[in-house]
Amino acid sequence: MIFILFFVGFILGIIYALIADEIPMHLKEVPLKENNSWILNLFIGIINALIVLISYYAYGFSYDFLVSLIVAELVIIIAITDFKYMIILDSPLILSSLTVLGLKIYYYDFKTAGLALLSGLGLFVFMLVMAILGKKIFKKEALGGGDIKLAGVMGIIMGFRLGLIAIIFSSLIALPYALATIMLNKNKEVPYGPFLISTMALVFIFSDKFMNLVNLLTSF
Numbered sequence: 001m002i003f004i005l006f007f008v009g010f011i012l013g014i015i016y017a018l019i020a021d022e023i024p025m026h027l028k029e030v031p032l033k034e035n036n037s038w039i040l041n042l043f044i045g046i047i048n049a050l051i052v053l054i055s056y057y058a059y060g061f062s063y064d065f066l067v068s069l070i071v072a073e074l075v076i077i078i079a080i081t082d083f084k085y086m087i088i089l090d091s092p093l094i095l096s097s098l099t100v101l102g103l104k105i106y107y108y109d110f111k112t113a114g115l116a117l118l119s120g121l122g123l124f125v126f127m128l129v130m131a132i133l134g135k136k137i138f139k140k141e142a143l144g145g146g147d148i149k150l151a152g153v154m155g156i157i158m159g160f161r162l163g164l165i166a167i168i169f170s171s172l173i174a175l176p177y178a179l180a181t182i183m184l185n186k187n188k189e190v191p192y193g194p195f196l197i198s199t200m201a202l203v204f205i206f207s208d209k210f211m212n213l214v215n216l217l218t219s220f
Helices: 002-026 038-059 063-085 090-107 110-138 145-158 160-184 193-205 207-218
Strands: none
Touching: 002 038, 002 063, 038 063, 063 090, 063 145, 063 193, 090 110, 090 145, 110 145, 110 160, 145 160, 145 193, 160 193, 160 207, 193 207
């Protein structure tokens, strides 16, 4: 069983890396770049295989296990596409959202899926408002459309409160990197997606602890 899970995770990791590397190159607005090395793709495959094994050990074959695989897929694809091409693909976000909603219906009920959809819409609107305010304050795009849509996916997966916590933490983590980038190269854009999705993964893994923090803060 362990070998099968490792093999499946490895193959999926390779597929995620190839998707992230190849699909953006077929978009007109994306400049051509060299493909990732086979060593990097191999490393990504191994990392994803380990994630599959750890998730199975932690959750068993359950809703949380399957969602953790979706989160890992988003982390890999978005980290590559946003850092390398400064773009977040719509297709992984759409497929991930639909899959999670389907899993919520299967493991829970339609009400749970509906609430998840409302949470995603809430975070989408929140990030959209932040993007509008940021553009007015800084006189340029503060958030990309992909970041806004990713926030919606976060809401669907984790709910509004945990998704909002992830957004706040990602902003704090991304701030030092953004400041350093601006100081070294004023014209370079800062990819926010990798910070957003990485923090989402962190909050998802330690969701109980973060939820306790949210309950503590809202109790005052």
